[in-house]
Amino acid sequence: MSRQFQRSLTLFIIVATGMAWLLVSLPPVARALDDETGVLEIIDNSQADFASGVFQRTVVAASPSSPSSPDVVGAVELAPAGALNRSNWFIASAQLPQPLSDAPVVSLGRYLFVIGGATSPNPGEENRSSYIYRGVVNQETGSLETRDPVPPGNDAFTAFTIPAVDPGPECNIPLAGRSRAGAVAVPATTGSNLGYIFVIGGSMYDQDCATYDFSTNIVQRATVDANGDIVAGGWSAPDNWRFPTLDINGNIITNPDSPDLRGIQNVQVVHVRTSNGTDYIYAIGGLSIAPSQFLQEDIYPHVFYTKVDSNGNLVHPTNASAATVWARLADLPFAIHSGTAIAASTTRIEGGTPVQKDAIFLLGGCTDIECNTLNTSVRRADVNPTNGTLIWTNQVARTSGGGTQPINIQGRQGVTGISFNNRLYYVTGSTATGTPGASGATATIPVAIYNDQFLLEDLTASGNYFVGTNETSDFVLPLPNRRLNAAVALVPAVPPSNGTTQANAAWMYVIGGSNQNNQPTDTIFVGGVGGANETTGTTRVSEGWYYSKPFPVLTSGETSRLLAIKWATDLNRPTQNPDADIRIQFRAVVTSGTCRESDFDPSTSSTNPSRWRDLDGDTSSPLRSMNGENEVRLINAFPDEEIKATCMQYRAQFLQDPGLPTFTPRLRYFAVEKVVAAKPDILIDEFDVQTNSGGFANIVLRLRNLRNNSLSATRSVVAASGGGSFFVDLCIARRTNPGTPALTAVPAPDPNAGASATPSCATVSAQVPKHVMEPGATYSIAPDQWIKSQGGGEVNWNEIFGEPGTYDIGIVVDYNTMAGEDAQGRSNNRGENVSPPNGIIRTITITAPPNPQPSSYEIFVPVINR
Incomplete structure (x- = not known):
């Protein structure tokens, strides 16, 4: 029975007598891969898209002003450098439930936690708060969300009671209230909890214990659940967590009943999560007041550290069987208290691979008990990611010739600080010597910028590494504004929903503190940082990086084959900046359901399918991007290599010549063309x-x-x-x-x-x-x-x-x-x-x-x- 084909057939004539069989000529050897026409997915385009990435001396901005399809409002550009713009700051309508000074503040997600604090200036009173006040941030506006007040909280803050604990050898009555404690928040790495808050030491007072205030050695941990609530049963304060005291031989006293144990306050405390995911807490210097021990007061040069395990417990960083969770590191060359230690992180390229590096900057503070001398030096400790040890240096600034040098800054006591986007923020404090030093309270937030080597950049080309110290012209906090012993915290910002208002990358909160009359306040100052309007100046940094977040890149729910990378720039290279450029790199990986940094193999080997790959959008010149649209067909850039992905990430290096420091190249969008990687064969x-x-x-x-x-x-x-x-x-x-x-x-x-x-x-x-x-x-x-x-x-x-x-x-x-x-x-x-x-x-x-x-x-x- 005949069957009908679905294609027409061509009669082929065979000439059999003495003639060879007629054959088509052999086709040329085909390359292993075809280029195809795939689906274009724009990954980052708007401010909201770009805001999810990581900025290093770059910012997201509402530009270009007149975008054209497919571009929308939003671009990444080099960060402005200069004094902070006070128009970016406002006084929050929300207030603390009570005036507080010397109350540390930490953040987890969109939640702020204000810990303890003093309600009056007299240390010899029972005036210490025994609460942690939790506020919820509206990440789009920076304001705090409100509700019906629930005392002892108010309409903006929920009160959680700090459990009373034996405060140490100075008193045998369990106490909870404290001020001048150190505190850090450690985000959780496993489980459903948001993270942990560690409260270290502090100043306590109870009329039944001593005539004077005293320093406690309590170290307490609070567990914060996914809703930002402090878990009632999530508090811990084991004896082996208590802050260490050294014996006469310089060894940590491990006997919890030793009469020589001391407490700590005004200590510089900082948390670092290293590149291998290990969490360390460092306690630097501090003041110890022990009235029952002959009214003894001491100021320390000591540096201690401990490790946080995946369950939120403190453990000894090098010896799991040690009787204390703390280990001692090398002392500072001077004793210090009431300054600020700031964790800093950057990504530098080593052997073609991005490597996270961590450091701690130590700024301000007093070098004697009564604050008659203020620290004006800047010191940096580079963190060993494997064991957490520190290497200190005073060579913290870059010279014009490319070398390094020490620098001095304005001395401040009762100062706080924070780092974001390769910036150091030196927040309020007092420039006066002596105690309490309220007359020298400041409203300025000097700023410095560091490069990938943690070297501070000269922001004025005149040897000025911190800008914004003039209380008349550079004040940031709105009036009435001068503060010391305030606290600072950051919460990530969400770009405004209208997509056109200039966005900030984060909100900075300066909370409480004492005014020039040494009176605690309930004020909350809010400022937008990480945006194009952050500073008053028009000068831009000369170089910076932007890292996208790792993002899924599936096609019809399946593994994709990447065909092309496309990006749009606004370079418009003027004659003063002919080499302004954006260098794009990407990496791709096939995973089973995850999409995160740890999914990528960091090897630079050419056989590593998830290595960083360079793209050249302008093959006609040594530059890497053309002004406007750029497209790289991957079959041309990486012939015979099929690039598959379920997850990918890109990074952009922004470069400009120093000839026009007010200029910045802009990345307007990034897109990928893809098809399903799985094919029939x-x-x-x-x-x-x-x-x-x-x-x-x-x-x-x-x-x-x-x-x-x-x-x-x-x-x-x-x-x-x-x-x-x-x-x-x-x-x-x-x-x-x-x-x-x-x-x-x-x-x-x-x-x-x-x-x-x-x-x-x-x-x-x-x-x-x-x-x-x-x-x-x-x-x-x-x-x-x-x-x-x-x-x-x-x-x-x-x-x-x-x-x-x-x-x-x-x-x-x-x-x-x-x-x-x-x-x-x-x-x-x-x-x-x-x-x-x-x-x-x-x-x-x-x-x-x-x-x-x-x-x-x-x-x-x-x-x-x-």
Whole structure:
């Protein structure tokens, strides 16, 4: 019975007498990969998109002012350098539940936590708060959310009671209230909790204990759940966590009942999470007041540290069996209290790989007990990511010649500070000596910028590394504004929903503190930082980086093959800055359900599929980007390398010449073109031409859909190309001379062939339904499925092999490329994996008439291999 093909057939004329078989010429060797037209996904475009990344001396801005499709309002540009812009600051309508000074503040997510504090200036009163006040930030506006007040909190702050604990050798009554404590927040790395708050030491007073205030050695931990609430049963304060006291030999006293134990207050405390994910807490210097021990007061040069495990417990950083969780590091060259220690982090390129580095800057403070001398030096400790040890230096600033040097800054006591976007913020405090020093309270927040080596940059080209110290022209906090012993914290900002208002990357909160009359206040100052309007000046830094967050890059829910990277710039290189540029790099990885930094292999090896790759959008010059649209087809940049991804990340380096410091290049959007990476690959699993007693007997052909021997890399034919069928063709030729092949090559699949095209040498053909070719499936073509290639109709094998002689039989699968394979898949559709480079050609010899046509056939069904 005749079968009708779904493609028209072209009559092929065989000239048999003395002429060679007519064959198509061999196609050129195909490259392993094809370029394709994929789906374009714009990853970062608006301010909200860019704001989720990491900025290093760069900012997100509401520019360009008149975007054109597909660009929208929002770009990354180099950060402005200069004194802070007071118009970016306001006094929050929310207030603390009570005036507080010397109350540390930490943040977790969008929550602020105000810890303890003093409600009056007299240390010899029971005036210490025993609460942690929790506020909730509106991350778009910076304001605090309000509700019906619940005393002892108010409409903006919820009060959580600090559990009373034995305060140490100075008193045998459990106490909770304290001021002048150190505190840090450590975000959780596992579980559902938001993180942990550690409160270290502080000043306490109880009339039943002592005539004077005293320093406690309590170290307490509060657990914060996902809703920002402090878990009632989440407090801990084991004795081996208590702040260490040294014996006369400089060793930590581990006897919890020792009468020589001391407490600590006004200590500089900082948390560092290193590049390997280890959390360390450092306690630097501090003041110890022990009235029961002969009214003894001491100021320390000591540096201690401890480690936080994944459960939020403190452990000794190097010895798990130690009797204390604290280890001692090298002392500072001077004693210090009431200053600020600031954790700083940056990413530098080492051997082509981005490496996170961490450091601690130590600023301000008093170098004697009564604050008669203020510290004006700046010191930095580089953190060892493996064991947390510190290496201190005073070589903290970059010279114009590229060297390093020490610097001095304005001395301040009762000062606080914070780091963000490669900036150091030196926040309020007092420039006066002596105690309490309220007359010298400040309203300024001097700023410095550090590079990837943690070296401070000269912001004025005149040896001025911190700018913004003039209380008349540089004050930041709105009036009435001068503060000392205030606290500072950052909360990430969310760009405004209208998309056009200039965005900030974070909100800075300066909370409480004492005014110039030494009276505690309930005021909260809010400022936007990390935006294009952060400073008053127009000068820009000369170089910076932007790192996107790792983002999923799936196509129809499957692994993608990346085809092209596209980005738009606003360079407009003026004559003063002809080399202003943006350098784009990206990396891609295939993961199973995750998309995070740790999924990428940091190796720079050329065989690492998730390495950072450089892109060149301007191959006509040494620069890396053109002004306007840039596109890199990855098949051209990385020939023969198939870049697959479920997750990717990019980074952009912004460069400008120093000739026009008010200029900045801008990255306007970043996009990726992609297709599904999994493809069908129709393999010739088995192909054989069988004879019996010298006559033709059978064609055995089994196909398999399997790419790279991996089901995950294989796509069903229907998913790749829709329903219907594709074709298999056999080219059969009888040799004129038994020793001379009549068929030396079989035509390769032709992506340019139309749906009706047939290989010119084709003798018989068969249709394969696409739906049977699921990933890993096999399909056998039965003898009765073959049809004459020329004109159709049932195959008569007696006609084809009716004359004795030697026959060559070649095969080509999916000549019309209808199965959705790429070049890699099509390259084996003649069986090159078995017999390169011209395909499988079977040879049989017929010596007798063919066997009679079989009257019945075995039916073959698809077999799915899983």
